[in-house]
Amino acid sequence: MPAPKVLISDALSPAAVQIFKDRGIEVDFQPDLGKDKDKLAAIIGNYDGLAIRSATKVTPKILEAAKALKVIGRAGIGVDNVDIPAATAKGIIVMNTPFGNSITTAEHAVAMMFALAREIPAADASTQAGKWEKNRFMGVEITAKTLGIIGCGNIGSIVAERAIGLKMKVIAYDPFLSPERALDLGVEKVELEDLLARADFITLHTPLTEKTKNVLSAEALAKTKKGVRIINCARGGLVDEVALRAALDSGHVAGAAFDVFVEEPAKENPLFGHPNVVCTPHLGAATTEAQENVALQVAEQMSEYLLRGAISNAVNFPSITAEEAPKLKPFIALAENLGSFAGQLTETGIKSVHITYEGTVAGLKIKALTSAAVAGLLRPMLADINVVSAPSVAKERGIVIEETTREAQGEHDALITLTVVTEKQERSVVGTVFADGAPRIVAIKGIKVDAEFAPSMIYVTNEDKPGFIGRFAGLLGDAGVNIATFALGRDRQGGSAIALVEVDGAVPDSVLASVQTIPGVKQVKPLKF
Structure with missing residues (x-):
């Protein structure tokens, strides 16, 4: 069998090139190729693997030409330069290296905190201009x-x-941080309102999702401590930049480092030009060590996959063999959807997740199914999570995951039951896969239902009283x-x-608010x- 061929189209460490060579993989190192989309598309068809950083944009056009490509490895965490749905549709594994630059990013946040506290950039500029303004720069x-x-995961916990x-004194807001993990770290777990009211410094370490976008909005900034x-x-996008500029101008916020x-x-940016703002050009992961770490990691991961079929840190697929794939695929979709259903309804910290596999599904590779369920559960809050990294992210946050298998006991020959225990409640959802391969929900909180998963849905719990359906349907109809x-x-x-x-x-939110006012709706x- 010919040796696999890997193309490196971005500037990657020579040590990474060596790893590929040592493992018997043919390497084509063209660090400037990623900037030329047409050239890349012209030659990509010859390679089994593509190793990139952020300069290479892997578009559907490039994927279309990538006839032999099996894996794309991104040295770093962000894979927004890869069209993941298009890669998935072609069966190409997309891997990243989520933990290789954590320390570097955490150190940058700490450095920015010091720069802000002691006004180092402004003091440096003033001193080098020969001004010696000793009384002007009074730090804290x-x-x-x-x-x-805000966000006490991998990087947040290092900070x-x-x-x-x-x-x-460290306080942390993170719905996924367990009280036990907080105790281990020596931080006090608090709600966001409490954090805003008490913190002298606020640092953000969370991905950008619908729930975290503008987590520091104008309203949230108004609740912060003066100074x-x-x-x-x-x-970018975790803080409302315009609102922050206004809070800096009014003096409510003493300074910001972005x-x-x-x-x-x-x-250009609303924050630029303010005397109490320190800015750097996305240097979070920019140290020699971090770049070396992620390059070595991606070379190891890609080699393992191309030579042995082992998958790690894939953002679009769990680790399963070719034989297992056809049987497992519909159940992976079911597990991920059940997790997503529970995750979208969960507002408080998750303590544990119990998954029961019943009937024929109990004989499949349940680790992959559990990973899919946990990824679905955590994704509403943690956008970067994938089916491979989900269990370790859950473990990092002190979430206990338990699996049970048993014989079929009811009318369905295969059932998955997902139970999520939070600090406030317990919620169970049960699903199966019908003969057509479509995953369905068959029970929620012990109540039987029968529903397929759909792109857009509304979930309502209410008291069983006459008139609810008519009013509900009427409100939706009136809103079009x-x-x-x-x-x-x-x-x-x-x-x-x-x-x-x-x-x-x-x-629309207004329609959901109207539904909430129907008598009996919980x-x-x-x-x-």
């Missing part, structure tokens, strides 16, 4: 101050450890929202009822699959 001490960390070493300093080395911006490269399917269930006459409704397109949630 970091010792004994309260640092609020927490460093800050504790600097004798700071707060804000650091963002995570993602490495990331809504639009990058940032040639078309109902595609309507699944209902109840535990007993006059008891608790559930509606799972498929609709065409997104539902909860209304929009869902996306």
Whole structure:
């Protein structure tokens, strides 16, 4: 069998090139090729693997030409330069290296905090201009101050450890941080409102998702302590830049240090030009060590896959063999959708996840199914999570995952039951795969329903009273929202009822608010699959 061929189209460490060669893989190192889309498309058909950083844009056109490509390896965490749905459709594994630059990014956040506290950039410019303005730059001490960390995962927890070493008091807001993990780290787990009210410094370490976008909005900034300093080395868009500029101008926020911006490269920005703002050009992962780490990691991962079929840190596929794939595929979709259903309804910290595999599904590779379920569960809050990294991310956050297998006991020959235990409640959802391969929900919180997953749905829990369906359908009809399917269930006459409704397109918030006002309605949630 001929040796696999890998193309490196970005500037990757020579040590990574050596790893490929040592493993018997043919390497074509063309570090400037990624900038030339046409040239890349012309030659990509000859390679089994493509190793990239951020300069190469892997578009559908390039994937179309990539006839032999089996794997794309991104040295770094962000894979927004790869068209993942198009790669997945072609059966190409997309891998990243999520942990190779964590320390570097955490250190940059700490460096930015110091730069802000002591006005180092402005003091440097002034001193080098020969001004010697000793009285102008009156900084603040970091010792004994309260640092609020929004997002205490891999990078956030490294920042927490460093800050504790600097004798700071650390509080953290992260719905996925377990009380036990918080105790281990020595941080106090708090709600966002509490963090805003108490923190002297706020640093963000969360991915950008619908839930985290503008987590520091104008409203949130108004709740912060006067004189707060804000650091963002995570993602542009977590902070409302215009609102922050206004809070800086009014003096409510004492300073801000940003490495990331809504639009990058940032040639102009609302924060630029303010005397109390420090900016760097997305340097979070820019150290020699980090670049070396991620390059070595991606070379190892790609070699393992091309030579042995082992998959790690794939963003679009779990680790399964060719023989298992056809049987497992519909159940992976079911597990991920059940997880996503529970994740979209979960507002508080998750303590544990119990998954029961019943009947024929119990004989399949349940680790891949559990990974898919956990990825679905955590994705509404953690955009970068994938089916491979999900279990380790859950473990990092102290979430206990339990699996049970048993013989079929009811009318279905294969069932998956997902139970999520949070700090406030327990929620179960049960699903199966029908003969047509379509995953379905067959029970929620012990109430029988029968619904397929659809791109846009509304979930309603209510008291089983006459008139609900008419009012609900009327409100949607008046708002021009078309109902595609309507699944209902109840535990007993006059008891608790559930509606799972498929609709065409997104539902305006105002319509959901109106549904909430129908007598007897307990909860209304929009869902996306």
